[in-house]
Amino acid sequence: MDNFSAFLSFMAFVLLLKQILIVDGISDTTKDDGFMGILGAIVDNSSRIGKEESVAMQIAVEDFFNKNNHRLDLKIRNSQGDPLQAAIAARSLINTDQVQAILGPQTWEEVSLVAEIGSKSHIPIMSLADATPEWATELCTFLVQASPNKLKQMEAIAAIVQRWEWHQVTIIYEDEDFSAPAVLSHLSNALKEVGAEISHYVAIEPFASSSLSEELERLKISQNRVFVVHLSLPLAVELFEKAKRMKMMEKDCVWIITDPFASLVLSLNASTISSMQGIVGVKSYIPKNETHFRDFHDKFCQRFSLEYPEEDNHEPSIFAAQAYDAAWTVALAMREKKQGRQQIISNILQSDFNGLSGNINFTSQTIAPAHTFQIINVKGESYIELGFWSDGRGFSETTGESYTLQSSTNALGLVSWPGGTRVTPKGWSPPTSANPLKIGVPTRASFKQYVEVEMEKDHLGNISCSYKGLAIDVFKATLDELPFDLPYHFFPFNGTFDALVEQIHLKKFDAAVGNIVILANRYQHAEFTAPYTESGLVMIVPVRSRTREKAWLFIKPFTNAMWVLIGATSIYNGFVIWLIERNHCPELKGSISNQVGTLIWLAFSTLFSLNRNKLKSNLSRITMVVWLFMALVITQTYTAKLTSLLTLPQLEPTVVDVFALKNSNAMVGCAGVSYISKYLEEVLHFRQNNIKNFSGSDEYAPALRSREVAALFLNLPMAKVFLAENCKSFTMTGPTYNVGGFGFAFPRGSQLLPSVTQAMLKVSEKGTLQDLEQKMLASQKCMDMDPEEDERLSHSVSLSHFWLLFVFTGGTSSMALAIYIFRAYNSMSMSKHNVIWKLMMAVMKHWGNQRGRFSRKVSDIAQTTPTNSPNATEY
Structure with missing residues (x-):
């Protein structure tokens, strides 16, 4: 061996x-x-x-x-x-x-x-x-x-950010890296395409260990927890070792590494790998098969x-x-x-x-540039392959098939995040008491009811500020609905609203609270919560009396139909009484013209004075009693209504719409240094010379009263406050033009924005927002008449108010007339029957007499017949 x-x-x-x-x-x-x-x-x-x-x-x-x-x-x-x-x-x-x-x-x-x-x-x-x-x-x-x-890898990183719905990232790069500017530019553009942005740029100097530690300390107390690391191998290793010692490699943190470091992970020793657990990397693709x-x-x-x-x-x-x-x-x-x-x-x-x-x-x-990258996840002593990203194809499990981000959320494998958790990190953490939110509050608000900053100086010369108004109340109510504590400090800002929003973009403020109108051009610097007020632009004009210089005011108490029915009923009732009483009163007889005049006089004089003539018939007396009751009610109602028209103000706007303003070449006013002036000129097409900008809300009412301007254009929330203070002199008229309402501004891609917006919606749905607004307006309300009474007095009396009375009097008169006609008919029939009977008896008794004598007899009988028979008594 x-x-x-x-x-x-x-x-x-x-x-x-x-x-x-x-x-x-x-x-x-x-x-x-x-x-x-x-x-x-x-x-x-x-x-x-x-x-x-x-x-x-x-x-x-x-x-x-x-x-x-x-x-x-x-x-x-x-x-x-x-x-x-x-x-x-x-x-x-x-x-x-x-x-x-x-x-x-x-x-x-x-x-x-x-x-x-x-x-x-x-x-x-x-x-x-x-x-x-x-x-x-x-x-x-x-x-x-x-x-x-390899700049396309920045698009892969942006796709990862979009995949897990993060909105802000912090990029850590090497200060002396020649490729850094191009990398930062491509990453920034790629993130904007997916609705995210780089919140912090951290440049690390090589061989400066103290600088690295200081930067990590600042990152540790920041809200953002999504870090993109673009460093060389030695510097990246040092970064992660320090981050682990500072407990920044735990849950809620996201670390994304780029090439060249990601492609060299396998070259690291076990000790170094242990400090990088859970990071996600984008490395160049090699066809290893x-x-x-x-x-x-x-x-x-x-x-x-x-x-x-x-x-x-x-x-x-x-x-x-x-x-x-x-x-x-x-x-x-x-x-x-x-x-x-x-x-x-x-x-x-x-x-x-x-x-x-x-x-x-x-x-x-x-x-040719690289277009395919491999997504890895450091785990154990090596890494696991999550999938691939290709330019134009998105994520895929292998290089042979592709999925778009929208069509497949499972294109990447299950990630083991820092801290060993499988739960996707939020990518941010709420501010702490050590690093509270810096919130800018405008001091130039036109209406103090929405936001007011009061500054006080103590005996030592220290200045303290107090903040109040509807915007402040709504913001505090919103924070009460958040599932976490959100420390903050208000800071006054003495500048325009556009400048305040730009300060958020420049990282001078973390948010802005006030009556900030949500506008499209402001979205390039910040994003906004849902509006906490109604949105719209309205026109306010002076009012004038609706009844001034009108000769026909006396007919206003009643509607036209009411006047017609009063006249018809009076003539009808007068006719019935005239017909019943004409045989008892010589004044009611005479020529046709005399009788017609008497009938009309009788019909309308009853409305204004009691007829002193003694009525003979019970039918006419009943008709007269009901008629007099109706006349009493109508005359009293007319007197009261006419009095109200003469004493209570009936107002109408001096200008009906925008077209009337433009046609008359009138001056219009708006708040100074606001979007309204531009809107009036570009959208409503007012001439620039006809638009007057006011610096303060205290100038609005005097300008309208003195006719310096014919109309004033304000946001709907501001208009409510203005009219609450000037409820008798001005009114809102014309259409409401769609513009943004008031909202709170946060940095673009702010992780706090969704939570704050959701909390604000809860405040609205519970009715708290409406109560706060009503409380604000009630404090400005002037003494005005009861709205219900005003509405009642502003309309003429119609048939719907007295139809039952007309039916009653008309029915009574009709019944009297019917009884009179029926009795008259019976009387006439009986008279005719007596005449015929006497004629027959005369014929039978004097049948034999001469024709002349018969004729005389007939004449005598006719002459002896009484004209007013007891059976013909009139009622």
């Missing part, structure tokens, strides 16, 4: 010695038929990435020789991460070793110097830096970006363990795959003998093959 171990050690030594000879340009073969030239490489052997690149390039050179029988000498120089050392190494490779191309280095700071040297000597430089500026490849025609741009990669994987692990036994993990990362592909690309470009350096760079840019890291092709001296 010992002999076998010694044999293996010997073979490993031989292989290592052979590789060293090859790397230094010394080959154990004397055949130069396949020799293509010398390839240089600059790596940082003090870093994990540099070690992986070095081994991967060696394997690429060997594989190319074995497959194509073309030998390429590889010269590797160690820059130790120092740009100056990289420049010296580049000069040595070009001038001494006569290389035909250079691979690396890893950082842009090194690449920038090496590219300048390479371009002067027309040597192709295959940059392996994370990012290369576009202008660099334009200036340096021999510079090629060989590692793909490909046969080519599996062969490379075995070779890499074997050689890497021999060359770097101090490393705990021997797994190749994306950086090894990219270095292998870069070496293979140059080898293909140099395969033709005796070709110039210009041809080499041309061949490189025409490359198109499937490498270990994906398809290799170039556009404008830059390799």
Whole structure:
């Protein structure tokens, strides 16, 4: 067994010695038929990435020789991460070793110097830096970006934030990282697309341990708990070790790591991994199932363990795959003998093959960017694969199928979050007493009923502020409905409302409370709760008497139908009495015109005075009694109604609508420095010269009374307060224009906003909000008439009030008339019967008399018949 171990050690030594000879340009073969030239490489052997690149390039050179029988000498120089050392190494490779191309280095700071040297000597430089500026490849025609741009991973991070419904993130990046500005810009834009934003930017200085600790202390007391870490391997390891000691790797925290750190997780030792439990990472995708990669994987692990036994993990990362592909690309470009350096760079840019890291092709001296990333979750001594994210396809369980965020919430595997919990963290924590919310309150509010800031100075000169008003009361009631305590401090702000909202965007305030109108242009700086007042813009105008200078006021107490029915009933009742009493009263007889005039006089005089003439018939007396009762009620009602019209104000607006204002070229007023002026000009199309801005609410009423302005435009909540103070002089008229109500402002993407909005809705649904508003308005209410009485007196009396009385009097008159007609008919019938009987007796008695005598007898009988028979007595 010992002999076998010694044999293996010997073979490993031989292989290592052979590789060293090859790397230094010394080959154990004397055949130069396949020799293509010398390839240089600059790596940082003090870093994990540099070690992986070095081994991967060696394997690429060997594989190319074995497959194509073309030998390429590889010269590797160690820059130790120092740009100056990289420049010296580049000069040595070009001038001494006569290389035909250079691979690396890893950082842009090194690449920038090496590219300048390479371009002067027309040597192709295959940059392996994370990012290369576009202008660099334009200036340096021999510079090629060989590692793909990974900025698309920022969209993957934004998708993760959207997947778990977080709204704010804190990004931690390296201060001296050249790629940081591009990363921050792409991440910010990607988050905005999903309704989130970067709340804090934390720049970490390399090799500044105290600075790192201070930043973590500040992050620990902040509300946001979603952290995106974009750091190099050493700095990221230090960050997580400190975070664990500070108990920031527990529940309710979210940590998301990016490349290059995410791709190097497997290279970390067990102790470091233990401080990173629960973090989610976005790493570059490597097609590990490909046969080519599996062969490379075995070779890499074997050689890497021999060359770097101090490393705990021997797994190749994306950086090894990219270095292998870069070496293979140059080898293909140099395969033709005796070709110039210009041809080499041309061949490189025409490359198109499937490498270990994906398809290799170039556009404008830059390799195609990465579009697929793997989502991992650190757990135990390694990580678990949650799924994949691809540009334009979203999340998927494998690279072969895709799901959109909306169609599948199970596209990613179950996550083990920091603290070992499976429950998705909220991503934020409520403010504590040590770090309460800073809430701005406007001091320039037009109506103090909504918000008022009173400042008092004590004998020591210290200023204290008290805050009151409906907005303050609603805010406090809302906090009472929250399921957690929310410490806060009010701070006065002496500026415009737009400026106050901008202060939230600038992180000067955590929120703003007051009569802040919810407007679209303010959403670029903040977001708002649900409105706690009615929304709308209304027009207020002076009022004038509705009855002023109207000659027909005397008919207003009754409706037209009421007047017609009174007249008809009076004529009808007068006719009935006239008909019944005409045989007893000589005044009721005479010519037709005289009788008609008497009838009309009798009909209407009863309404205003009692008829003193003595009535003979009981029927007419009954009719008159009912009629007089109706007349008494009607006259008293008319007198009372007319008195109210003459004594109580009947008011109407001086202006009906906006069109009347514009047609008359009238001046209109609004609050100064507000959106209303812009709304009047752009939406309602008032001329700018016809709009007057007032600086205070105390100017509104005098301007309306003096006709300085014909109308005033206010928010509906403000209009309620104004009319409560001036209830008899002004009124609200015209339509209500839809604009935002009053709300509280919070930073965009605030984690508190949903909870505060929900609590405010509870305040509204319980009726507390309405009670607070009524209490505020009641304190401003002026003494006005009872609304019910005002409504009653403002309408004319109609038939609905007296229909029963009219039926009663009409029915009584009709019954009297019917009885009179019936008795008159019977009397006339009996009179006719007596005449006929006497005629018959005369005929029988004087049958024989002469015709003349018969005629005279008939005449005598007719003359002796009484005109007013007792049977014809009228009632």
